[in-house]
Amino acid sequence: MTAQRELELVESHREGDPDAMGELLQSYQRRVFTICFRMLRDVEEASDLTQDALVKVIENLEKYDGRAKLSTWVIRITMNCCISHLRKKKVRKHGSLDAMRRDDAAFDDTAASEHSASQDNEAAVVFSGELSGPKRVERDELHAGLDLAMRSLDPDMRSVLVLRDMQGLEYEQMAQALDVPVGTVKSRLFRARTALRNALDRFSSG
Amino acid sequence: MLDYYDESDLLAYIDDTLDPERVVALRARLEADEAVMELVEAMRRDRALLASEPPPPLPEDFATRLEQQLVRPMLMESFNEQTPTPALSRPGQERRRHRRERHLRLARRFAVAAAIVLVAGGGVWFAINQIELPGTTSQIAAAPTQDSRSFDDADARHVFEPAEWDTEDASIHHLMPPAVLSTDMLTEATETSLREGHRADHVTAKVVLHVQSSDLEQGEQTLKRVLEHLSTPAAFVQNFSYDEARRLERAWLMERRSTSQGPEPSKMAGREEMRQFIHRVREQYHANSPQAPAEDSISRQLFGEREFAAPFGKQLEFSSHGATHTVTIPVGQLRDLLAALALADQQQTTLRQLAEYDTQLSSGFADRAAVKRLLDELYEAGDEAMVHLPVLITAGDRP
Numbered sequence: 327m328t329a330q331r332e333l334e335l336v337e338s339h340r341e342g343d344p345d346a347m348g349e350l351l352q353s354y355q356r357r358v359f360t361i362c363f364r365m366l367r368d369v370e371e372a373s374d375l376t377q378d379a380l381v382k383v384i385e386n387l388e389k390y391d392g393r394a395k396l397s398t399w400v401i402r403i404t405m406n407c408c409i410s411h412l413r414k415k416k417v418r419k420h421g422s423l424d425a426m427r428r429d430d431a432a433f434d435d436t437a438a439s440e441h442s443a444s445q446d447n448e449a450a451v452v453f454s455g456e457l458s459g460p461k462r463v464e465r466d467e468l469h470a471g472l473d474l475a476m477r478s479l480d481p482d483m484r485s486v487l488v489l490r491d492m493q494g495l496e497y498e499q500m501a502q503a504l505d506v507p508v509g510t511v512k513s514r515l516f517r518a519r520t521a522l523r524n525a526l527d528r529f530s531s532g
Numbered sequence: 533m534l535d536y537y538d539e540s541d542l543l544a545y546i547d548d549t550l551d552p553e554r555v556v557a558l559r560a561r562l563e564a565d566e567a568v569m570e571l572v573e574a575m576r577r578d579r580a581l582l583a584s585e586p587p588p589p590l591p592e593d594f595a596t597r598l599e600q601q602l603v604r605p606m607l608m609e610s611f612n613e614q615t616p617t618p619a620l621s622r623p624g625q626e627r628r629r630h631r632r633e634r635h636l637r638l639a640r641r642f643a644v645a646a647a648i649v650l651v652a653g654g655g656v657w658f659a660i661n662q663i664e665l666p667g668t669t670s671q672i673a674a675a676p677t678q679d680s681r682s683f684d685d686a687d688a689r690h691v692f693e694p695a696e697w698d699t700e701d702a703s704i705h706h707l708m709p710p711a712v713l714s715t716d717m718l719t720e721a722t723e724t725s726l727r728e729g730h731r732a733d734h735v736t737a738k739v740v741l742h743v744q745s746s747d748l749e750q751g752e753q754t755l756k757r758v759l760e761h762l763s764t765p766a767a768f769v770q771n772f773s774y775d776e777a778r779r780l781e782r783a784w785l786m787e788r789r790s791t792s793q794g795p796e797p798s799k800m801a802g803r804e805e806m807r808q809f810i811h812r813v814r815e816q817y818h819a820n821s822p823q824a825p826a827e828d829s830i831s832r833q834l835f836g837e838r839e840f841a842a843p844f845g846k847q848l849e850f851s852s853h854g855a856t857h858t859v860t861i862p863v864g865q866l867r868d869l870l871a872a873l874a875l876a877d878q879q880q881t882t883l884r885q886l887a888e889y890d891t892q893l894s895s896g897f898a899d900r901a902a903v904k905r906l907l908d909e910l911y912e913a914g915d916e917a918m919v920h921l922p923v924l925i926t927a928g929d930r931p
Contacts, residue, residue, distance in 0.1 A: 344902050355594075355595075356587075356590065359588070359590060359594070360587050360588060363588040364585070364588075369588065369591060372588070373591060373594060373597065377597075465584075468581055469581070469584075469585055472578075472581055472582065472585065487582060490547070491579050491582035491583050492582050492583065492585060494583075512539075512540060512543055513539065515543060516539050516540075516542065516543045519543075519546060519575045519578065519579070520534075520575075522575075522578055523571065523574055523575055523578055526574075526578065
């Protein structure tokens with residue numbers, strides 16, 4: 327759907343067209359779900375958060391002022407939901423932010439156990455592609471390691487990697503989606519890449 | 533290790549956005565610094581790996597669940613106008629809360645009939661109906677034809693498949709399936725029902741109540757319990773359907789043929805014969821009672837007073853578009869009905885617009901706004917008006 331079409335639908339919705347919202351949301355549901363999954367690494371949680379995000383889109387569409395692209399606006403709502411959820415989840419797991427900061431090893435263990443649990447519950451995505459046999463196994467192993475490493479990252483770092491490398495956003499769009507300056511996006515992205523690399527090294531050697 | 537490098541250059545190099553001249557310069561430095569070179573190249577591979585992660589598959593029932601959850605806020609808006617709840621609480625949060633508080637819902641099930649609470653959702657679609665406004669009998673008699681789907685002879689014949697008739701009897705098989713319930717027949721039946729005591733203040737809902745239960749009987753039992761608990765004038769019937777009409781017609785034809793009464797079957801299907809059939813069907817309808825065996829009933833009265841039940845013409849209209857039952861209650865009790873059903877375990881309940889069947893998500897969201905409008909129109913009829921609410925009870929997986 328083109329940006330122009332999206333704006334037309336927004337306008338139609340504001341004029342009372344009952345179909346406009348449906349068409350908009352239908353075009354975004356997969357993208358929102360994908361972002362939620364890549365942030366949360368769990369299908370069920372991603373489904374829940376997708377619903378939350380889309381409800382917020384519905385509720386707030388009247389406030390959309392057109393300064394950013396609609397896609398960026400929707401992504402911003404989605405990321406806010408995901409980051410908020412992850413932060414609450416982390417606090418619940420560790421009891422306090424201080425405990426969480428002190429215990430990086432425990433957090434890594436949590437990431438590993440979540441990864442394992444999600445696989446046991448068949449909630450994990452089966453990473454398979456069009457590669458044949460050994461190549462596919464190798465790729466699946468890499469993605470499994472990536473999943474583990476991503477789980478170990480804090481929400482801010484996860485978000486920039488998801489938006490940049492998985493969703494293909496430009497820095498300026500990321501800045502709008504995350505409501506931070508472009509400079510912050512870049513520095514956060516670099517730190518995230520470093521953290522991801524360290525996590526991949528840690529899990530592959532562990 | 534990286535302290536002596538420009539972080540923005542490294543990032544740009546990893547992201548393939550660095551100017552070509554600066555790429556050359558950076559590579560020259562990296563070639564002299566093996567550790568950093570290895571780290572940077574690993575980061576480039578990590579970026580490629582992230583980009584190669586395939587998109588996650590949507591859960592099979594994602595669209596359905598999404599529609600279900602997103603219909604709830606709309607219903608909460610509609611039903612919580614006076615007592616705002618945590619009302620537009622996030623559906624995901626709500627879902628998680630319900631998982632934790634499932635045992636409390638069981639305890640509250642019959643304790644909050646008057647409370648306005650969340651309504652879970654799920655739905656199917658039917659043809660558009662119309663709202664009948666309170667008025668004179670003649671106005672009400674005329675109303676069913678206004679803006680309603682036209683039940684013309686072609687429609688009626690479509691419902692009956694001659695091949696499904698009893699092929700052992702060639703004479704019957706050779707009969708042209710009559711326009712048993714053509715428009716004027718239906719109107720006549722409806723008008724007769726109206727003249728025979730249909731209340732002038734009954735309205736027809738343009739929405740359908742869809743109850744997904746573990747099985748049909750469970751759904752019926754739940755509705756009956758809820759209606760009983762509401763302690764309000766009400767009726768709950770299993771709709772008279774075209775299938776039922778066909779069954780009765782066949783039985784009637786066989787009976788007439790076997791007793792050699794009246795014209796030969798091949799000479800039947802005249803208008804007068806159809807009128808007689810309609811009268812017979814109506815007699816059976818009015819003779820129906822909760823105690824009557826189901827096989828003798830063309831319209832099972834499951835609960836409440838017959839005087840409140842939807843006339844058989846209305847039931848037929850509802851059933852022709854898929855509604856299996858009809859509930860008749862005061863408009864003012866509709867919220868309580870839905871609230872109580874929402875608390876009932878083992879099922880999901882929602883209101884949907886009567887529209888053509890469509891699984892597209894966009895239709896679900898169009899439905900959301902449309903149902904809200906239709907409900908608002910319905911409430912304008914007043915709390916005391918009795919509404920005939922088409923109901924679809926389906927058996928499926930527990931929510």
